[in-house]
Amino acid sequence: MRSLYIHIPFCNRICTYCDFNKFLIKNQPVDDYLDALIKELDMIPEDVIYTVFIGGGTPTALSNNQLERLHHFVTNRFEIASEFTVEANPDELTTDKIAIMKHFGVNRLSLGVQTFNNRLLKSLGRTHVESDIKRAVDDANRLGIESVSIDLMYHLPTQTLEECMYDLEQAVQLDINHISSYSLILEPKTQFYNQYKKGLLQMPDETLAQEMYEYTMDFLAKHGFHQYEISNYAKGDFESLHNKVYWTNNEYYGAGAGSHGYVNGKRYYNVVPVPHYIKAMKAGNAVKEVIPVDKEASMEEYMFLGLRLNEGINVLDFEQRYGVTFNAVFGTVVQRLLNEGQITFENNQIKLTNQGRMRGNDVFEKFLLTV
Numbered sequence: 001m002r003s004l005y006i007h008i009p010f011c012n013r014i015c016t017y018c019d020f021n022k023f024l025i026k027n028q029p030v031d032d033y034l035d036a037l038i039k040e041l042d043m044i045p046e047d048v049i050y051t052v053f054i055g056g057g058t059p060t061a062l063s064n065n066q067l068e069r070l071h072h073f074v075t076n077r078f079e080i081a082s083e084f085t086v087e088a089n090p091d092e093l094t095t096d097k098i099a100i101m102k103h104f105g106v107n108r109l110s111l112g113v114q115t116f117n118n119r120l121l122k123s124l125g126r127t128h129v130e131s132d133i134k135r136a137v138d139d140a141n142r143l144g145i146e147s148v149s150i151d152l153m154y155h156l157p158t159q160t161l162e163e164c165m166y167d168l169e170q171a172v173q174l175d176i177n178h179i180s181s182y183s184l185i186l187e188p189k190t191q192f193y194n195q196y197k198k199g200l201l202q203m204p205d206e207t208l209a210q211e212m213y214e215y216t217m218d219f220l221a222k223h224g225f226h227q228y229e230i231s232n233y234a235k236g237d238f239e240s241l242h243n244k245v246y247w248t249n250n251e252y253y254g255a256g257a258g259s260h261g262y263v264n265g266k267r268y269y270n271v272v273p274v275p276h277y278i279k280a281m282k283a284g285n286a287v288k289e290v291i292p293v294d295k296e297a298s299m300e301e302y303m304f305l306g307l308r309l310n311e312g313i314n315v316l317d318f319e320q321r322y323g324v325t326f327n328a329v330f331g332t333v334v335q336r337l338l339n340e341g342q343i344t345f346e347n348n349q350i351k352l353t354n355q356g357r358m359r360g361n362d363v364f365e366k367f368l369l370t371v
């Protein structure tokens, strides 16, 4: 059983740090986009889907009618076996929108909070303010959404450690069961990046970013949120099943402009921007590129996706999946990383240490077989 990601590439405003695949919703052919999207969804050759995630962009930038149309189609077309998540911006999440989602079986909301600090929210270009966050969470709970997650960001321009601590204190007071916390990375072609290049943006140094990360791990553990992935924390069983599909290198469909999927051992990528996607779907298919994932690439992905999870990877599972001896492929690199204290290796399970977690990408690179 596969998962399904559905992309809504529209936002009411463009955030200063954002390099996602998104467009200002104003003057966009949103209804035509939904026609195309629904056509693509209808072509999926399976009826039972493990998890569905509607993300963006911002799904809550859609009107109530548009949101209802999409949800109605998804729940009538597919049987969703477990998790049905929708991303939302706190100020756009009206009770009407929550009621629509609830009616069509959404059981998880992922709120783009980023920070509770109004000064920082403004600099990020977000449309919400601190008071919108608690209101949105309370409404979601009151209207019966089973699980609410929030996204936070740290290492923001001019942000102090105390401000990062304040965000975490506010977060744990909410009635939520999942927190994602990401370090801001300045991506090319964003407003922040351009400001930084011109010397107009003051970034906290890397040492402070590490302090924030360590504080986050420690603080959330003390408040009942166990870390299960480099940037993700959950209460009890409320880990994101959808994202775990990606991290365990399992297959999923992707629908919408610029989205991608992984099916039958091949990754596929849809056309973007929106008018091209609509035109392509009118002609019958929006797939721009299909790339078969060979065994070597799949083994690499298995390692660096799986190591993101705190439970790490299981060597016996790897050997069963790929029909090779683990040591013959990764024995040397594993020994080196063990010596450096970046990983542990016990009971056939390989995990990152805290030190390895902080240097995640450097560690993952070591598992590349083709460099």
Ligand code: SF4
Residues within 6 Å of the ligand: 010, 011, 013, 014, 015, 018, 019, 020, 022, 056, 057, 058, 089, 112
């Ligand atoms: S709302 Fe999300 S997708 Fe839209 S611009 Fe902001 S960060 Fe990007």
